[in-house]
Amino acid sequence: MNRLQYLLLIPAVTVALVVGAYPILFSIILSLSEFSITTPEIQVVGVQNYISVLFGELAPVFWNSAGVTLLIVVGAVAVELVVGIILGLALFGNFRARSLFYSILVVPLAVAPIVLGILSSPNVIWDDINTLLFYGTGLGISIDLFQPAAFYSVIILADAWLWAPLIMLVTLAILQGIPKEHFEAAEIHGASSWMTFRSVIFPSIIKSPVLGFVLTLRVIDAFKSFEIPFAWTFWLGQNDLGSPVDTFSVLMWKLLTSSVYDFPLAAIATIALISTAIILVFAVFALRYTARVYSD
Amino acid sequence: MAKRKNRLRYLVLIFASWWVIYPIATSVQESFEIDLGPLYSGRGVSFVGQFFQGTGGLMPTAINYLQAFRIEAWPRLVFNSSIIALSSVSIALIVGIPAAYSFAMYKYRGKTILTIGLLALRTISPFAVLVPFFIVYGQLGLFDTFQGMAIIYLVLNLPIVILMMRGFFKDIPKEIYEAAFLSGASDMTIMRRIALPLVIPGMVAVVLFAFVATWNEYLYALILTGARSKTVSRGVWSGFGESIQGFKILDFDELNTAGTLALIPAIVIVLLVRKYLVRGVTLGAAK
Numbered sequence: 001m002n003r004l005q006y007l008l009l010i011p012a013v014t015v016a017l018v019v020g021a022y023p024i025l026f027s028i029i030l031s032l033s034e035f036s037i038t039t040p041e042i043q044v045v046g047v048q049n050y051i052s053v054l055f056g057e058l059a060p061v062f063w064n065s066a067g068v069t070l071l072i073v074v075g076a077v078a079v080e081l082v083v084g085i086i087l088g089l090a091l092f093g094n095f096r097a098r099s100l101f102y103s104i105l106v107v108p109l110a111v112a113p114i115v116l117g118i119l120s121s122p123n124v125i126w127d128d129i130n131t132l133l134f135y136g137t138g139l140g141i142s143i144d145l146f147q148p149a150a151f152y153s154v155i156i157l158a159d160a161w162l163w164a165p166l167i168m169l170v171t172l173a174i175l176q177g178i179p180k181e182h183f184e185a186a187e188i189h190g191a192s193s194w195m196t197f198r199s200v201i202f203p204s205i206i207k208s209p210v211l212g213f214v215l216t217l218r219v220i221d222a223f224k225s226f227e228i229p230f231a232w233t234f235w236l237g238q239n240d241l242g243s244p245v246d247t248f249s250v251l252m253w254k255l256l257t258s259s260v261y262d263f264p265l266a267a268i269a270t271i272a273l274i275s276t277a278i279i280l281v282f283a284v285f286a287l288r289y290t291a292r293v294y295s296d
Numbered sequence: 297m298a299k300r301k302n303r304l305r306y307l308v309l310i311f312a313s314w315w316v317i318y319p320i321a322t323s324v325q326e327s328f329e330i331d332l333g334p335l336y337s338g339r340g341v342s343f344v345g346q347f348f349q350g351t352g353g354l355m356p357t358a359i360n361y362l363q364a365f366r367i368e369a370w371p372r373l374v375f376n377s378s379i380i381a382l383s384s385v386s387i388a389l390i391v392g393i394p395a396a397y398s399f400a401m402y403k404y405r406g407k408t409i410l411t412i413g414l415l416a417l418r419t420i421s422p423f424a425v426l427v428p429f430f431i432v433y434g435q436l437g438l439f440d441t442f443q444g445m446a447i448i449y450l451v452l453n454l455p456i457v458i459l460m461m462r463g464f465f466k467d468i469p470k471e472i473y474e475a476a477f478l479s480g481a482s483d484m485t486i487m488r489r490i491a492l493p494l495v496i497p498g499m500v501a502v503v504l505f506a507f508v509a510t511w512n513e514y515l516y517a518l519i520l521t522g523a524r525s526k527t528v529s530r531g532v533w534s535g536f537g538e539s540i541q542g543f544k545i546l547d548f549d550e551l552n553t554a555g556t557l558a559l560i561p562a563i564v565i566v567l568l569v570r571k572y573l574v575r576g577v578t579l580g581a582a583k
Contacts, residue, residue, distance in 0.1 A: 004483050005402035009410070012395035012458060015387075019425070019451045020417045026428035090308040103567055104313045107320070109577060110566035112512035112529050115555040119319040123548045128322060161319070169574040173582040193301065210582045217579070220419050226515045231533075249515065252423040256519065265427050272424035279419045293581040294399075294411050294459075 024276075030269040036262045049270040058267060061242035062274075065251040069275075071152060072229065072247060073222040076159035080218060083160060084167020085205060091168065092175040108165050117231025120158040148244055151232060155245070158228050163218060167211075174208045175201065209292040216286035223279045224249055248275040320559065327553035330357045360553035370531065370557060376442070376521075377528040381510035384446040385503050388453035393499075396461035397487055401473075414455050415579075422515050425451055430519060440522035448516050453506045455579060460505070463580035464498030465491060501572035504565045511562055532558045 031049050033042045053062050091102055119125060122145045130142040145151055178200065186196040205211060226249035232238075233245050233254075241254055252268045255261055364370040399407060429448055430439075438444035468491060476486045517527040532554040566573065574582050 005398045005404050008394035008398035011391035012454065013410075015391050015450055015454055016414065016417065019447065019454070020420065023425045023428040024420065026432075027424045030427065030431075086308060087312055090305050090312070095302060095305065101309045101313060103570065104316055105309075106566060106570055106573055107316055107563055109573065110508060110512075110559070110562040111320075112514065112532065112558060112562065114512075114514040114529050114533050115323075115558060116319070118532070118548075118551045118555055119323055121548070124326060124552065125319050125322050161315070166577045170578060170582055173574050173578075210578060213581050214578050217418065224422060226422070249422060252421075253515075253518075256423075256427075265431065268423055269427045272421040272427065276419060276421045276424055279421075280416065283416065283419050294408070294462075 024273075027269040027273055030266050031273050033266055035266040036264050049266050050274070053267065053270050053274060058271075061246065061251060062271060064242045064244075065246045065248050065271075066278075068229070068245065069223060069225075069247045072155060072159065072225060073219055075152070075156035076163070076222050076225075077215065077218050079156055079160040080164045080167050081215065083164040085171050087164065087168040088171025088175065088205075089201070091172055105168060106165050108162050111162060113162060113225075113227035114231065116158050116162055117228045120154050120161075120228065121231060121235045123235075126154070146236060151236060151245065155228050155232055159222060159225065163221075166214065166218070170208075170211055170214050171205055174205055174211065178204050213286065213293045216283065220279055220283060223275070223282075226250060226253070248272075323552045323559075324556050326549055327360055327556045328356050328358065329549050330359055360549050361557075363550070364553055364557060370554075373526060373528045373531040376525050377511055379442050380445040380449065380525065380527060381507045383442065384449035384453050384510055385457070385506045387446065388450055388457040388506065389499070389503070392454055392457035393461055393492075394487075396458045397465055397491060399458065399462045400465035401491075411459075414458060417451060417455055420451075426516065426519050433520065439520065440524050442525055444520060445517070445525055445527070448520060449510050449513065452509055452513060456506050456509060456576070457502055459579040459581075460502045460575055461495065461498065461580075463575055463583065464495040464502075467498075467583075468494050498572070501569045501576070504569045505572070505576035508562050508565050511558075528558050 029044065030042065032044050032046060034045045034048075035042050052058050087105060091098065091105070126143065126145055134140055134142045143150055145154065182200050183196065186200055191199065225247055229245045229247045229250045230253065233243060233250060236243070236245060238245055239254075241251065241258070246254065248271065252271055255264055255268050255271075399411065425448070429444075433439040433444050438447070472490060472494075473486060476490050481489070511527075512529055513527075514529045514533070517530045518533075521527060521530060532551070569576065
């Protein structure tokens with residue numbers, strides 16, 4: 001009878017091993033092998049792929065991608081955190097049209113990232129904005145989206161557009177979880193709204209394990225981000241490896257589809273494993289949040 | 297004081313709403329446009345034939361939608377995406393619900409490790425999954441098939457199902473289980489007859505949420521689908537005609553039509569499940 005809890009896990013664990021552990025093992029073998037169009041048999045040759053990616057032929061594009069990925073992760077998550085918390089605070093409480101605003105602000109969670117890759121392109125929203133800036137204001141200025149500062153900002157803002165509502169929902173859930181007595185106590189003691197914010201609201205948000213957990217998920221997902229930078233490789237015409245919008249995922253996609261290389265699946269598996277290892281090291285720090293969120 | 301606070305609140309919310317709506321509205325607007333750019337190159341007011349036109353002005357047309365449905369087989373893409381998403385989510389439910397029940401109801405060693413392992417699925421680079429599946433699917437003949445896509449989307453759907461359903465099982469008051477146990481019901485009976493019927497609303501939310509996640513997924517579809525099982529999100533990018541690989545000029549009006557068509561069901565579903573949305577996006581960590 002007390003084996004039931006383990007029996008119930010068997011189907012899920014089996015599936016997780018097939019779709020998670022098996023590909024990882026396969027990738028590890030692949031990364032230690034020579035495998036491409038010219039050598040279609042998988043031959044284990046040792047760590048030469050890792051040397052090639054980290055120090056050799058592929059090193060420049062790999063480290064370039066590492067930088068691009070880091071920039072997008074840090075930028076996007078920071079913007080999402082700030083915007084999300086502000087929106088969560090704005091939605092907290094009872095006021096007119098609250099559910100209308102709520103419904104509008106959760107819409108981005110339904111939007112496919114690839115759609116946003118199109119929407120944020122120079123030709124869709126930015127040509128309208130630039131037309132307005134150039135002719136509408138009469139100033140004759142426009143935003144040159146081919147400048148790195150401009151396109152990185154747009155990519156980061158696009159990611160924030162998609163995911164700030166997530167932080168907003170989490171903030172709102174945290175705020176609704178604060179016991180009413182805390183607000184009442186603050187009021188009785190004559191605390192101003194700023195003092196209430198500083199001593200009751202802000203600490204509950206910052207110390208929340210759920211927010212920590214969700215931010216961890218965001219960092220993990222942003223680290224794998226593909227669609228928006230992928231779309232921007234087209235808008236910027238950056239077809240070469242090592243372009244300024246090559247995140248890890250975009251780099252691997254280019255290696256997979258480029259006709260210049262002989263289908264370097266072993267090299268792609270190597271890059272995939274190294275990038276997974278980097279994000280796993282980060283995720284280890286998040287484990288304590290994980291344990292708290294799902295404990296009991 | 298309170299009034300000023302509310303004014304600030306509305307200012308923030310109105311700006312944020314504009315920020316959310318603007319790109320979507322632009323997309324919808326452009327989906328009803330046809331690119332007349334080549335016909336006039338000057339700026340300001342111009343005439344096309346006898347018709348007055350502002351540069352970049354709106355020329356309402358449903359031609360993009362007609363093209364989507366008649367020529368580019370949009371219904372077929374919707375069918376593909378739906379079949380793939382529903383079968384993947386069904387498999388995830390069948391194997392995931394028992395595990396979720398086990399996570400929610402029992403205390404045992406190794407549970408935390410298993411939960412972390414499940415979350416670690418999320419840290420795997422998509423290409424570490426894609427490359428092996430690409431090779432294996434090629435050998436097994438699963439490349440560009442519904443079965444193949446349903447299997448690979450389990451990477452996405454299994455954690456969603458297990459962790460969300462775990463939360464719904466935990467929401468059932470302990471007293472209900474205790475009463476059933478005292479009446480002599482076995483563990484299996486409690487799960488089947490008592491727990492499962494109570495989590496049906498949650499299950500519907502999980503299905504809808506996982507459906508949207510699969511519907512919106514792009515990268516796996518990009519690499520592992522072809523002509524037969526192409527999904528909606530892939531159709532969105534290729535602007536129907538694989539313009540990028542082919543020789544067609546990238547037509548933003550078409551892209552926006554596809555984007556708008558893909559958005560409609562996703563937005564409807566998200567608004568339907570908005571009560572449970574926070575559970576979905578936080579994998580059941582917040583309520």
